Amino acid sequence: MKSFRRIGRLVAALALLAYAPACASWHPVDLAPEPSTRPVWVTTASLRRVMLLSPTIVGDSIVGFRTASGFAAPAQSERLAFAIADVTRLEQRRENGGATVLAVVTVVAVVGLAVYAVSTTCLDFGMGGRPCN
Secondary structure (H helix, E strand, O other): OHHHHHHHHHHHHHHHHHHHHHOEEEEEOOOOOOOOOOOEEEEEOOOOEEEEEEEEEEOOEEEEEEOOOOOOOHHHOEEEEEEHHHEEEEEEEEEOHHHHHHHHHHHHHHHHHHHHHHHHOOOOOOOOOOOOO
16 A cells, blocks of 8 residues: 555656646747846747847847757857847747646646555456455
8 A cells, every 4th residue: 555655656746747847838028128037939030930048138139048959058058149120029938827736736636546546446467466355
């Protein structure tokens, strides 16, 4: 019984980790003069799409850093600038708290029901498990 609880907790923890980043999406944002700590997707009039880290407005341009993976520190990346007139869309990732709570509750409920079903059911499978009454 205790081993089922441990397995259930492990499965629940892994499922929560898998669902956490899924409860976010990219939304359009306006240009802001102050630097942002969150990355933005920049789409230009020529349909070029680039993720910029540490974006900021400098004069008539949006400036930031781009890396091959999109996740390295700005010191290890290439500095890019786009004229604001050429930018057609900016998007930033936003978390959805309601969807996150719903995903967590669903995963916990499903895992809990599965662990309960397994722990209260006679599972012999011909392997010498506990006898069925």
